[in-house]
Amino acid sequence: MAEHNDVKKINETAGYQRTIAEHKRTIAEQERTIAEQERTIAEQERTIAEHKERIDIEKKKVIEISEVVEQTSMLLSRVMELRDPYTKGHSEHVGEIAVNFVTLNPLLNFPKEKIPMIYRAALLHDIGKIGISEQVLNKPTKLTEAELVMIKYHTNLGYNLIKSFLFDKLVGDAILYHHENFDGSGYPEGLKGNEIPLIARIFRIADYYDALTSSRPYRPALEPEVALRIMKGDSRCFDPNLFSFFVESIEHITKKASVPSEVPNARN
Numbered sequence: 174m175a176e177h178n179d180v181k182k183i184n185e186t187a188g189y190q191r192t193i194a195e196h197k198r199t200i201a202e203q204e205r206t207i208a209e210q211e212r213t214i215a216e217q218e219r220t221i222a223e224h225k226e227r228i229d230i231e232k233k234k235v236i237e238i239s240e241v242v243e244q245t246s247m248l249l250s251r252v253m254e255l256r257d258p259y260t261k262g263h264s265e266h267v268g269e270i271a272v273n274f275v276t277l278n279p280l281l282n283f284p285k286e287k288i289p290m291i292y293r294a295a296l297l298h299d300i301g302k303i304g305i306s307e308q309v310l311n312k313p314t315k316l317t318e319a320e321l322v323m324i325k326y327h328t329n330l331g332y333n334l335i336k337s338f339l340f341d342k343l344v345g346d347a348i349l350y351h352h353e354n355f356d357g358s359g360y361p362e363g364l365k366g367n368e369i370p371l372i373a374r375i376f377r378i379a380d381y382y383d384a385l386t387s388s389r390p391y392r393p394a395l396e397p398e399v400a401l402r403i404m405k406g407d408s409r410c411f412d413p414n415l416f417s418f419f420v421e422s423i424e425h426i427t428k429k430a431s432v433p434s435e436v437p438n439a440r441n
């Protein structure tokens with residue numbers, strides 16, 4: 174009986190030892206798995222860090238390009254104003270009015286990231302005037318038919334100048350269509366109503382208002398109330414909803430606007 178108990182104990186001990194050995198193997202395997210997982214996590218962290226670095230570099234490049242484009246747009250706008258001194262500051266004013274217009278009107282649901290583009294579009298909207306003779310641009314008396322045709326060509330000329338550069342479509346639309354009238358009587362294509370891109374319908378109002386309230390070779394600057402009266406009399410030019418909003422909010426719309434930079438968070 175004692176012998177039987179001894180054998181039983183030996184067997185039990187051997188069983189425990191096997192179980193312990195198995196546990197040890199399992200623990201060793203788990204440790205290997207954990208070590209592998211740690212390596213994988215470390216690799217993923219390295220990959221994330223590399224991606225982040227690449228994204229930061231790309232963001233920096235976008236900012237640099239954006240700043241160059243901004244400065245080039247400003248330079249071109251100044252060059253144009255040298256040829257047509259009466260329009261000095263006009264492009265900036267149109268930009269400020271248009272930026273206020275979209276930021277103050279929530280119904281337009283204008284994408285926030287496109288707001289800096291509006292200002293750029295404004296700086297360049299009359300860029301085609303670079304190709305128009307100074308005598309015609311600054312003529313203090315009534316323009317002939319041929320001179321009018323020449324002046325009207327500044328929209329196509331401007332668009333052709335910038336179309337091969339990397340500008341947002343909005344900039345091209347503003348340059349090409351800012352003289353289209355809502356009733357279809359404008360140029361260059363005689364577009365009507367909503368066929369005219371939103372940005373061009375906004376610019377039509379901003380451009381018209383700033384032209385009237387600035388001095389010209391053929392007349393002094395008009396008072397805002399007089400300008401509004403003239404615009405109301407020529408309302409066929411404007412999108413009626415946008416024009417009503419402009420009339421209602423004119424005091425705020427014509428204030429100096431703060432134009433956000435293109436990639437606001439990437440500077441940090």
Ligand SMILES: [Fe+2]
Pocket residue numbers: 298299327351352
């Ligand atoms: Fe124009």
